Each structure stands twice: as structure tokens, then as C-alpha cells.
Amino acid sequence: MTALPNTLAHVGRSLADVNGHDKLTGAARYASDFSLAGMLHAKILRSPHPHARIVSIDASKALAVPGVVGVVSGEDLSGLDHTYGMFIRDQPVIAVDKVRFAGEPMAAVAAETEELAYRAIAAIHVEYDVLPAISCIADALAGNAPPLFDGRLHPSSLQPPPLCSSWVQEPAPNILFDFSYSFGDIEALFAGCAHISEDRFTLARQSHAALEPHVAIAFASDHEHVEVWSNNQDPFLLREDIARIFGLSAENVRFHAGLVGGGFGSKSYCKIEPIAVLLARKTGRPVRLALTMAESMMTVCDHPAEIRLRTGVSASGETVVRDAVVELDGGAYADASPSVAMRMGTRFNGPYRWKGVRTRVRVIRTTTIPAGSFRGFGMGHVTWACESQMDMIAGRIGLHPAAFRAQNFLDPGSSGAPGERVLDCDLTEGFNAVRNRIADKTTSANTNRGTGFAVACKGGGSSHRADARIDIHPTGDVTLAAGVTEIGQNTRTILTQVAAEVLGMDTARIRVVNIDTHSTPFDSGTHASNGATVAGLAVRDAATKAAAEVLLFAAGRLQCRVEDLSFRQMLIVHGSASYSLSDLIDPTMKDNPASFSGAASVQTPGGSLFWMPIWTVAEVEVDDETGIVRLTRLINAADVGRAINPQRCISQIEGAAAQGLGQALFEDISYRNGQPLTATPLTYRMPRLADIPADFETIILEQGRGPGPFGAKGVGESGNLTIPAAIANAIADAVGARVMDLPMTPDKILRAIRAKAGASPSGR
Amino acid sequence: MLIDDHTIAASRRRIAGFRLHRPVTIDEACDLLARFSDGAMLHAGGIDVTNRMKRGFLQPHVIAVQQVAGLSGIRLGETEIEIGAATRHWDIEIDPGLRHALPTLCDYVAGLGNIRIRMQGTIGGNIMAAEPGYEMPAVLAVLDAELVFRDCATRTERRLTVDQWLEIRGANPGPLLLTSIRLPRRPIALAWNRQLRPALSLVAALRHDGTGQMRGRMAVTGGSSGPLIADIALTAAGREDPDLGLVARAWVDRLPLLQLPLGPDAGYCSEVIPILCRRLLQTLSKRLP
């Protein structure tokens, strides 16, 4: 790691996870471990058809099962504002009139036990009028595709488009969203280019596959109040959703969140919570709705996509102009797709200089699992296409792919597009960090080994609000409350270190509390690598204010000026004397505070608050007779601004890289006849220990320009972005064959090898 | 096939109550199987049977055979090795006698599934589960094993080769209790390729037949109808590389087209299987002195 000089006591140290002991001993408690007295158990009946009209639902036999307390279906939604979605609210809480993907919730049952709930849903009789399925983008855009919706616009809360862009909501049947972005005189720029490359790339359907499935426990004590315990990443957003859907005051909706067993975007925004609330309100009893992992995999996934890139470069290899046309398969419902389309639509410039970039991203509706937010929010898509094409262009114009990249990197402090935040990192330094690591590569005659690079730069921290509160107790203990959810990114540990640094105290005496929306400070959601940076700033400010409260009180007790006091190690220092907090609490006085509190709120503007760059080199060995590829080496470098906790930074990048490796080589929920074939933990292939190369290195750079506390920036979403392109580039380097469709399974690699053998040797 | 019906999630909570029977002798187990025939499931290690129950395949009776005397354990005879059907994979891996007599089988078993599966799952369960991708039938076929069944209707013993079993298993062969697996005890080389698992895995065995020829069998696992198995024969001259490619090609041409339930298409399989077979033959012919 290239580290900043560190004179800090806690920041920059690899403190172990503050909940680590509990997680290692089994004492840690998650929402799926939570129960309430008298709780009912819910199960969901799902549609077997990808597309059908619901003719009738007969739940009488389900209600007759002893122990069944309530059944809900689409008709229970009448009178409610019954749809949800991040920007476009098109997804019904439970299917109404129609089903639009195999696995869509049709009805739900609450019973005394889960076993009885299962028996009851099996007894529900549904009559369907089956309609044709739309399994992929091409099917949806075909002239004879059946419309999924009736053509009316859905309610939306879309924000005005960012600079240089425009959008249209639901412009045509089966098109959810059409986003355009442009700067520069595109066609004139292409006309001046020496080389123009046009290539098409595709991505498959990746599943988040977090280990803890979605769970929600809801209780409605009366018709006006709801309390929910869930593992959603966004308890404060959920509070608003539940209030809106059920016509409640947000103050009367209370969400609780504790430790979450993995997210990666799957537990962002509204998911299953309204079904649990619906059953709780219907039965008057607490209801626990716990999905299985297979059900979670059918709740949300990432977007399959087709990306066509037309890229022009000058005779000397300068990147000049790019035109990107993207179709995202958004599945049956909007979820976060419009937001993903907007984010990726403004980022096709990547880490390079351009005179013009034009993008069109359309979200297409299909009868498949709704696609939503996934680690990287579309930047993985952008990077797969752009960084693959960078190598292809380099090959066509006779430059080394590393040199081609290096000559076009944006300079630190410059802006890649109109209105875009200036670059707060040094791309060349980072690139050299990984390039230099492979300088020792033996370029032996063993030709089937290859090396590939990829670079990406994702923005983070935009339009986010994070609040925090610090309470210093007279005992010397500190309570830290912030609304960021602990989903495995170890945010609680990071925030603890920030508070300890500001307060000059032992981390062991800081306790981070679970989230309760009635008392925990607001947070607009655990997304976009915000936790350490934005919540970190709020914690820093809250701790500063709480310490000031201590000194103000101490100055009063000691009859001195605040400026003459300092606060370290929970001691108030006055000249040569020092006092503990309890020393200053005079039991005879009435004005003793219960604790010294500091609260702070940080609101970030739109656009990226910081850049998360990632530089990757992959080495592979390809069996050119079978197309079997072995990843032999993987090196990532990332700039984290300042590593508050180097170990946690490394863990984030390693974990993301493993997800990128899975996406590169095998992860895919594939469909046949409208049915998902691999949407179960047994059939969905994801990385195991043996898939990870023994030579797997992560380099943390501290380039010192982060906007977060002590110069930190986010790191959670960078490590996966570059892996597929780096591997594709390495395969091309090894055997000269280019795979442009993810995942790069052996059959595709072998086909590419065969195609190269039969074709002229153009392009790498 | 492990493809779920998406209407109702697979779950342990979907397993309705059943009547549990825990016989302790083979005769008792047989009685129960004959009595309940179609209404009973056999439970040994329990992995596949439980996953199947979670997906909604339920029977009113479950016959747990783990405590049946004589159904598990490994016996080494002069000419034959006998492995009880309810022997767990792990116990095959660690058996010192078997490791001495047929070490490559121990190593092969050590690569099945994962350690949790091998600790719990049994050799008989692997065969009787009839799941595509399960490798035990293939390795037993190439080792010329016999499956020993007790026909619970007639109370007689039936010995079937793996090939015979694969042929009749789909046609309701009646209440059969797999009691043991018998393998000839003789020098034999075994090699396998699992690089494309779970879609595809290959195993081959080769031995001297005493007439100057090398004979054996090769099997491909992955198709839903069970492993594809055929004999191979090599002359001493056939050890040379180009010929092994031809032998592999000819061997593959005798197989029906493999259609995989998941993963790569038939075209890829038909290209790659001969290559992997050739490599197995190369390994085997080197391994056999």
C-alpha cells in the first residue's frame, strides 16, 4: 500500500470489525433471527407463468387450512397507493389482474407456522389466461411483442435530467425509460477521426445472491401504526414507501434494522416489506415473511444488456469521440432501472479524455425478474464494453493496450465532461502500480498465457444525506447513532474509528446502535459507497460538537474559559490538572446532563462527490483445444483517498473482485421458455474458494484527495467493475480470440478461438 | 434435474409430516419397502431425498436405513471388494484397506461434490438419486462393478451391472433395495477429468487383459439419462499420441449425442469430449506399466 504519513491514533489502523467477536461466536443477531410473541409466518404463492392474465383466485381452501389466519391477494390492494419503484412506480405489491414474470407474488398467506402457510398456498387455486412470454430484449422489441402494460404512464418521482441529458418515461409499449446524453459535435468529430471502431457487447443476468435472504417482520398495533424489522438497506426510504402505500403518516411507521447478511444492492429500495405489512394489518398479529434464497434471487437481479460502441480515435491514438447505444433488460418492473440508466448513461467517457460523447440508454421491459441496483450501478456494464474495446482499438491501430490507455488518461484536477466533478485521483500513478507488478512477467514461449488490463472510475456520494449523533456519557462511554446500515461493509467499524479519532478515545468504549427510525438520525440509504465518506463526515462533525458540549459544561464547572480546556482520552485537561467526566458531575447540582450530545447532518450535491478509480491486471492460461480458462493472477489497485481502515478497504475490493470474477466466467440466471433455469442456490454458479487465484493481490493507494473524513473516499463499488474486461483482454492476449458476451464460458471461448482461426488476423 | 417450480419455493418447511421407520435389519427394511412400495422414500445419507422433499416430492413413509446392520462398511476379499450401499463417501476415502487395494477409487471419491456432501452422503444414495452430473455410476461402470440389490417382492438377490441398472431403472423395476456394490480386485489404472463439472465429467479405467492388449471403459457424466459408457481397447502400439486421438474420436462416435440440461450446448460437447477422452487415454496409457 502507498500510504499517507500517519500521525493519527485510530484512522489508518486495521481495527478488527467491531461486531467481529459476535459474528465469530454466533452471538451476532440478524433480522432473520428476530421474532415477536404471537408471530404468524407468511409464505408467498408465485406465478408459474411469465405472462398471464389472472382470471380468478380462489383462496377458500387455503383459509380452511387449520392455523391459517389471513390470505391476501391483488384485491386486498384496492384503496391503497399500491405500486412501488425507485423513480417509476409500476410494481404492484402483489400481482393485480396480470402477472409479468414467473415467480411474481400472486397471493400470500399468514399462518401459525411456516409449514401451515406452505400447505395453505398450495391450496390456493388460480386460473390464468396465459399470454406470450418476452424473455429477452430482442423479443420485447419485435413488432409482434405483446405489451406488458396498458400504455398509461405510471406515477413517477423522476428528477430533472442532469446536464447534457434528457429522458423520456415509458415512450413505447415495453420500453420503460429512454435516456440520452451528449456533449460535443458528434458526427463532425467522427468525420475527423482516423480510426473508427464499432463493436457490440452483451452482459448476462447476474444475481446478488447475498447469503441472508430478504426478511420482514411487521406488526400493526392499530390501523394507524406499523412497526417493521427488516434487513433492507434503506430503512428511512422504506418508511416513506410504507407510509405512502398504506396512507399513513411517516411518523407512525417505524423501521428497525440491525446487522444485515449481505446486500450488494439486492436489499435497496422497497422489496417484500409491503406484503408483510399488508398481512399484519389484515390479521392484527405480527407477521414474519422470510424468503428462501431462491425467492430472493427471483426478487431482484442485475440487468442483462446489449451495448454497441462506436469509438473514434485520431491517427496518433488520441481518444476523440464515442457513441454508445445501450439496451438494458429491466425485467418486468422498474425497480431502480431508470436510475441505473441515468448513472451509466453519463459515464461512457470512463477514465479518458474525449471531445464528444453521446449515449442512449433504453430500459426494455421483459417478462423476467425485475432488475435493480447492483454493486456499481451500471458502471460494470460500461466498463465491460469500453475496456474490452480499448484493447481491440489498440490492436487495430498497432498500439500496446497499456500505452494506449496511459496516453489518454484524464489528468488529475481536470473534468471528463461538462459539469462533471474534477478528477480527485492520479490515474497514471494507479495504472503504474499494477503495471509495475507484472514487470517481472516471464514472456516465455508458452503462448497460451496472457495478460490483460482494465481501468474504471466510478463516481460516488451524490445527492446523499447522512445524519449522525454522538452521545458522550459521564461514564466515559460513547453511543454512536447513524442511519447507515451494516451490510458487511463494516461501516460501524469505520465510523467508530472516525469518532475515536475526533474524541481522542479508545474505540472499545464506543457502541454503534441498531437503527430505529424513531430515534436514529436520518440517512437516505446505504448506497453508492457513501458510508465512510458521507456518514463519516456526519460522525466527525457530531463528535466535534459533542466534545464542545463537554468543554462548555466543564468550563462552567471549573469557572474557566473553554479555550483553556482540552478533551483527550475522556479527560478534561486544564493546565496541569485533568478531570474525568464523573469528577465534574456534582450530585448536589441540578444541571447535570445525562450525556453530552452532538448531532450533525451532511447533504451532498448532485453529481459525483468523489471518484473511485480501480486499476486491474489479470493473467490467464487458456486451453485452446477446449476453451477452458484458468485465472492465474489478479492484481487490483484502488485509490481510497485515505484508508481509515486498510484491512476493510482490502476486503471490500477483494470481495467485489470475486463477484466480478463470477460475472466474467460463469454467473448467469439463464432463461428458457420464459422460465429462469438457474435462479436457485444449487443451480446458480458463484465463486468458491478454489476459483480465486492463489496470486491475488490488492494494492491500496492513498492519493489524499477524498472529501470524506481525514481525506477518505468510498471504495465499495470499484473492485468488480474491471474484472470481466481484464480477463477478456488477457484471453485475447493469450490466444488472440475475443469474447464479447458474458459470461465467458468455455464454449464461447472455444467458438472465438475457432472464429479467429477461420478469419483474417484483424483485431486482437 | 434440480430445476424448481417457481410457484412455491423449495423449503424444508414444505416437508409435510411423514411416518418414520427405522429398520435395523435388511429384512425389516425390505418388508417396509415391499409393504409401502410406492408410498415410501428411502433415506440413507439424506441429501438428495431431503432436497427432493423440499421441492414437494413427498411420500407418507420414510424408511431411514442408516442403522441397518450390514448395509455399510467395506469388506476386502481375495478377488472382490464389497462396499455397503449406506457407506458414506468419507468412509470410503479414509478406509485403509481400500486405500491399499484401490487407492485411485479413494482419490476419485475425495473429489465428489464437497466435503459436507461426502461426510453425509452415501455411495448408494449417489447411485439411486439418478441426478445428472452425479459421478458414482460412471466410476463404478468403468471399474466393472456390480450392484447388489435385494428384490423386496421376491426376497431374492439381484446382481446387475451398472449398465443393466441404468437400462431398467426408468421402467419401475419394483421395490429394490441396493445393499452393496462389488468391485473386482485387480490392478487397474483410473483417470478422470472434472474441469467442466458440473456440466460434464469424464472417467476412464484401463488394465492389461493378459493378451497384450489394454482394455477398459470410459464414461461421460452430465446428460440427464445418466452416464454414457463404452468399452475401449488399445494395442501396445496404440500408446502413441496420434492414434489415441483416433481411438478417442472413434469411441465418442459410438455414443449418443449428449444433451446437457444446463450449460454448454451439444455442439461444444461433441467438440470437446473427444479431446478430453484423448487426454485421459494419454494419462492412462502412461500410468499403466
Added chain:
Amino acid sequence: MTESLRIHIKVNGRPESAEIAPNLMLVDFLREHLGLQGTKLACDQGACGACTVLLDGRPVTSCLTFAFAADGADLQTIEGASRDNGTLSQVQNALHDCGVPQCGFCTPGMVMMMEGFARQDPLPPGQTLETWMNANLCRCSGYQGFRRALDQLANEAGNP
């Protein structure tokens, strides 16, 4: 048709006896009957290993094991993995030092897999803890923290 049966299991050294239904899964017996919620239920199909416990010293998937099948067995769960005085075991310490727990949902199963390996005797040739741990899924880590912990344990074994 369903009738209950009585089972006797030693759980973390403590004898337990219970009247159970035949369809009760071991993971539910632990989590609901005994209140031992440290064992996590994730995939419910035997794929991920989060629910791994040691049955007579052997790592098994408690979501694929009926409670009746554990009758008479000696069972170890994550609650019994720490030392008697409540401090972390050598395995847990190595994981702690190497920054392993991220979301922590796979952690109990991983710990039990490692504890199980330490208890195996005999161990056939070629079996390594790394190959054992290939059975269990972690979606947060990329497994490098586990590898670092394995190295640390190997070093400790080499320098007692």
C-alpha cells in the same frame, strides 16, 4: 399419521432430549427448540454451508439433516466453538486477526468447517483445509481473508 419421537443428542457437551416430529430439520431443532441461533440458515438447499455443524465431529449441513438422524449423536455448534472461558478459539482468533467477518452470515459455518478439519483423524492424503472450505459460500470476501487465516494457523502449527 405423523407421530412424534424422542431423540437424545449431546449438544456442545450438554445432553438434550426432546420429543420431535419426524420432519423437524436439525437446523430448526437447534435454532427454535434449543434457541441456538448462531447456526445460520441461508440457502436451505445444502449449497452454501452457512448452517454447518459437527455431527460426531464431522461437518454436515444442518438444513439437510433431519433431527431424527442426529439421534444419539454428539453435536457441536458455533456456540460451542469458543473456549470454555468464552474467549475465541485458535481458529476464531485467526479469522478475527485476518479481518474475516464482513456481513458475518457465512462465518459460523466457516468456523465449524475449520474446527471440523482440526478434529479429523485420520486425514487421507491430499485433503487440505482449503479444499474443505471450498464447500462453503461467502459472497462478501473473495475468500482471501480465509486464506490469510489458514496461513496464520499453519504458521502457528509450525511454531507452537
